[in-house]
Amino acid sequence: MPSYTSSEMREWLGGVRDLAAAVNAGTPLPELLNLIAETACALTGYEASGVLLVDEERHRLYISGSAGLSVEYVAEVNERRTITVDSGPLSGGPSTWAFRSGEPVIVPDILADPSFAPWAWLAENYGYRAMAAVPLLVDRTPVGTLNCYRTSVHDFGPDEVALLWTLANQAGTALQSSRLISSLTEQRRLLEQSEDIHRELTEVVLRAGGVQGVAEALARLQQRPVLVTDAAGLAAANAPYGGVQLAPEVVDPEQLPDGIGEVPEGNRVTVPVSLGGEVVARLWLPGLLAEMSELDRRALEHGAVVCALEFLRQRTATDVEWSLRSDLLADFLTGTNVDALSARAASLGHDLSRAHTVIVAASDGDGGPGRTRSLLSTVRAVAALCQPRPMVTSTGGDVLMLWPEAPRADSPAQAAERIRNAVGRLVGAPTVTVVVGHRCERLADARAEMGIARAALELARLHGVDRVVTLPDLGVYGLLLQLNDPHELVRFSDRTLSA
Incomplete structure (x- = not known):
């Protein structure tokens, strides 16, 4: 999905505000559920939405509020094809799985998904072709699902699912608030003040x-x-507040509440x-x-x-920016002339006339696209704090960097150690090995040096992981990677004879 504009952000916050206002006004539950469904359609652009709630025995899910769903469809599902959550032939659908797993369930094509088979003919008859079911939680306990429908085959992207999660979380909060209001008069007063709080927070965002x-x-x-x-x-x-400021503390992830x-x-x-x-x-x-x-x-x-x-x-904004930066380095490594890239580089804050040092990093152990993306995100976060800005991209599981030389910038070795430490602070993340390659006076030399550094990374991980390595650290093995560089041979000879 595209980055939020101010008007889109205002629309989202306005929708959340309307839900809070409806709760504070003591809106009856059926009307509140319809408002949740209407808000989902208005904010996402989907053609229909339904709020399904579990019954008191926690056996069945009923469409209890809707927008865009026909009365006949709702009646057919609730009365003759009631969704069950424990057992039976109608307990294997996406709503049941979202309710039981606590995770969103996506159906890009209703007619092609076997789990939707009991309701497929009904959905087709009323024009619904794709759907997403997101669990509704109250006090971390599932109470139902928020279902959104499209009239055409549709692959819900990760940003769309994230937005549906955000809306479902707010809907869950609204449901919980509504229940409290119905039983506690004092709670109503508190929630009216809560709307003022939300308004103040909304104004901050706007x-x-x-x-x-x-x-x-x-x-x-x-x-x-x-x-x-x-x-x-x-x-x-x-x-x-009051002259007191908190500092981050290291906390065992198992001690963090959900x-x-x-x-x-x-x-x-x-x-x-x-x-x-x-x-x-x-x-x-x-x-x-x-x-x-x-x-x-x-x-x-x-x-x-x-x-x-x-x-x-x-x-979203960062992903767009770094995509442009990543494309720049990728184009350079695939052979684009440095002069042809200079204008693009300058517009992104890069000075290609500076000396750059090659740095390569990779996750230790069995890698995968997810680990590479996580490492790339961490490297970008470190690079974003540096001026002038380093160039960063990824390929084949490695994250590649060209670190610019500047009076106030971190040295390449310091940058490599910061990256390793930043990865170490991530919960559940694997360790990372980082190789600091050669300093290149001319950027054109960096292509060959990048290949040497990547080879050095593979070699380094054979003898240990979770460390920062330079080519001299590899001794004669590092030298063998550079046999085409006579200057490096002379430097190695001098180091060896003076030892």
Whole structure:
């Protein structure tokens, strides 16, 4: 999906605001469910949507709110082809799997998917051809699914699924809030204040305040400092309060709660910020969960939703930018003349006239596209903090860099160590080996040096992993990789004779 424009961001936040306003107004549950379905269609552009809720016995799912679905379709599913979640011939559909697994289930083509067979003729009769089922969670417990339908075959992309997750999370919050309102008068007052909180957070986003602005607004609302860390545990935003500022701490991943909760022995409350089921960041506040009011918790939940949208917007924009940068280095390595690339490079902040050092990194162990993408993302995050900007791309499982020489820039060895350490902070990530190759006065020399560095990486990993290696570290093996360079032979001879 394309990067968010200001109007699109306003539309999304407006839809979420309308749900919160409906909850605060005491909207009856059937109307609230219809509003959730209508909001899903309005924000995604899909032709139909339904909210399915599990019955009290937790045996069946019923379409309890809808938009775009015909009355006849809803009646047929609910009365004669009722979806079951435990057993039976109608318990193998996508809604059941989303409910039971807690993960989205995508059906790009209803007529080609065997799991949808019991309802396929019905869907075809009413013009529905593709669908996505996303679980609705209340207190991390599934209560139903949010289903979205297309009238043509459609492959839901990862960004679309991430947005549906965000909407489903907000819908789950709205359902939970609605239940509380129906039983507690005081809760209504708190939720009305929660709308004010959401409005303040929304205004931060519309002012382009970013994640830092959200953290500062939460700090004012909570009257305590707020820290936002990214997936690597590094500070993405930090808002002090009363002269106190939090610092990131190393926490055992097994101690991190799935939802809002405390970290044992840390005297900190944390809230995950999720995109498409992936925790991309965390909010941190000092104190104990028991000390926080229901309104405080609502504010943190709203803050996590708004932060998720900000991280998605940043991620989309960053992906576009780095795609352009990656194409630049890829074109150079495939033989494009340096002079022909100079104008493009300058527009992206690269100075091709500088000396550059070749750096190559790869995940240790059995690699794969997922690991390469994760490593590439980490390298980009490190490179984004450097000026002038390094050039980065990936090929064949390796991440390739041309590190520019500059008075205030990290040395290549420092950059390589920063990359290795950054990967080490990622939860569940494999270790990484990094090779620092030669310094190239002329960029045209970097093509051959890149091949040498990649060969050195393979050689280095035969003798140890999770380290930074230079060509001299490989001794005579490193020399053999450079037999076409007489200057390197002389340097090796001098080092050996002077030892």
